[in-house]
Amino acid sequence: MDYPRLIIDTSVLKNNVQKLSEICHSNGIELVGVTKLTLGNPQIGKIMRLNGVDKIGESRLKNIVNLYKNGVPGPYQLLRIPMPSEIPFAVGIVDEFLVSMPETAYLIDRHAQEIDRNVSLIYMIDVGDLREGVWFEKAKEEIIEVANNLRFVHLRGIGTNVGCYGGVLPTEENMSMLLRIKDELEKELGRQLIVSGGSTVTLKLLEDRKLPKGINQFRVGEGIILGTDATGDRDIPYLRQDTVILEAEVIEVDYKPSVPVGEIGKDAFGRTPHFEDRGYRKRVILAVGEQDVKPDGLKPLEDGLQILHASSDHLIVDTTESNREFKVGDIVRFRMSYGCALRAFTSPYVEKVFI
Ligand SMILES: *Cc1c(COP(=O)(O)O)cnc(C)c1O
Numbered sequence: 001m002d003y004p005r006l007i008i009d010t011s012v013l014k015n016n017v018q019k020l021s022e023i024c025h026s027n028g029i030e031l032v033g034v035t036k037l038t039l040g041n042p043q044i045g046k047i048m049r050l051n052g053v054d055k056i057g058e059s060r061l062k063n064i065v066n067l068y069k070n071g072v073p074g075p076y077q078l079l080r081i082p083m084p085s086e087i088p089f090a091v092g093i094v095d096e097f098l099v100s101m102p103e104t105a106y107l108i109d110r111h112a113q114e115i116d117r118n119v120s121l122i123y124m125i126d127v128g129d130l131r132e133g134v135w136f137e138k139a140k141e142e143i144i145e146v147a148n149n150l151r152f153v154h155l156r157g158i159g160t161n162v163g164c165y166g167g168v169l170p171t172e173e174n175m176s177m178l179l180r181i182k183d184e185l186e187k188e189l190g191r192q193l194i195v196s197g198g199s200t201v202t203l204k205l206l207e208d209r210k211l212p213k214g215i216n217q218f219r220v221g222e223g224i225i226l227g228t229d230a231t232g233d234r235d236i237p238y239l240r241q242d243t244v245i246l247e248a249e250v251i252e253v254d255y256k257p258s259v260p261v262g263e264i265g266k267d268a269f270g271r272t273p274h275f276e277d278r279g280y281r282k283r284v285i286l287a288v289g290e291q292d293v294k295p296d297g298l299k300p301l302e303d304g305l306q307i308l309h310a311s312s313d314h315l316i317v318d319t320t321e322s323n324r325e326f327k328v329g330d331i332v333r334f335r336m337s338y339g340c341a342l343r344a345f346t347s348p349y350v351e352k353v354f355i
Helices: 010-026 042-050 061-069 084-090 102-114 136-149 172-189 200-207 222-226 338-346
Strands: 005-008 030-034 055-058 076-078 096-099 120-126 154-159 194-196 217-220 244-257 280-286 298-300 306-310 315-318 331-336 351-354
Touching: 010 030, 010 042, 010 200, 010 222, 030 042, 030 222, 042 055, 042 061, 055 061, 061 076, 061 084, 084 102, 096 102, 102 120, 102 136, 120 136, 136 154, 136 172, 154 172, 172 194, 172 200, 194 217, 200 217, 200 222, 217 222, 222 338, 244 338, 331 338
Parallel strands: 005 351, 030 055, 030 217, 055 076, 076 096, 096 120, 120 154, 154 194
Antiparallel strands: 005 244, 244 280, 244 331, 280 315, 298 331, 306 315
16 A cells, blocks of 8 residues: 655755855845645654745745645645735635736735735736746836735735746846846835845856845745756755655566567557567566656666656566566655656555655
């Protein structure tokens, strides 16, 4: 019943949280620890908050409710722009909203006032990646208008998101643009604003000492949990990559040709398979599939394994180059990409084990 499973090493996770908190705090940056990769796992949220993270960031309101019910200390930041339909409930539990449209800000304002609970808003500005945010060319006018029309809630600052749709990287240029908009807004509004500068991918600027002064909030998930940066395509050198390991069990060991026998149609996912004739190969089948992981994001922790294919429940691995003699019941261990870990954490079929 226990496989496939994720082994989450709490001491490694602690190490990553503490390291990153130190780095952010010594640079005057508030650190929002993002749990959405883990289905809002309360144990992970707790480790984050008790080891230096200032605030929990989540994209899903349901996850925030779960974290709250399990005693994970807030404050909570809702990362995804709220749906109008969830705002009446959200104002009761979320402490900081990211918003990108005046009507959303006004809805939050109205509903927060109704229950007399003050919350903060961070107005998102699109500096080029083309996901959420008011387009930078019209940001100043829109944000001033909103700030002047809010009656109850607090416009705490501005923010941006990069690396998600366009794969746009954070640079000195786009971060400086954000700071110029902030300066103009501060002048108009007569008070200070914070600047929420990005996610895991933005850490690189900080490391390279290229982050302009004034960016004072980071929202980081992947870096803390996996120690990697998918958009920047790298391991983060001062963080560890072995916090989360996937284990899967061998259910068949065999020796078969590398090219199927028979007429070839499409595979179970509508893909046309392609085969190279490498003769007979040693292979194993693991009891893990598309319902548990994103197979192209699996990185075996041992040499000599090549992932051939996955269907919903089966992963076929070529083991010809491996020195290990596989038997049914053996366990194979993997590191995972962001997308793969996301699927594993959110799959009800994958056990989560904390050590
Ligand atoms: C997911 C998300 C983050 C965190 O991204 P990571 O790459 O996991 O660090 C930050 N901000 C927003 C708006 C997000 O949706």
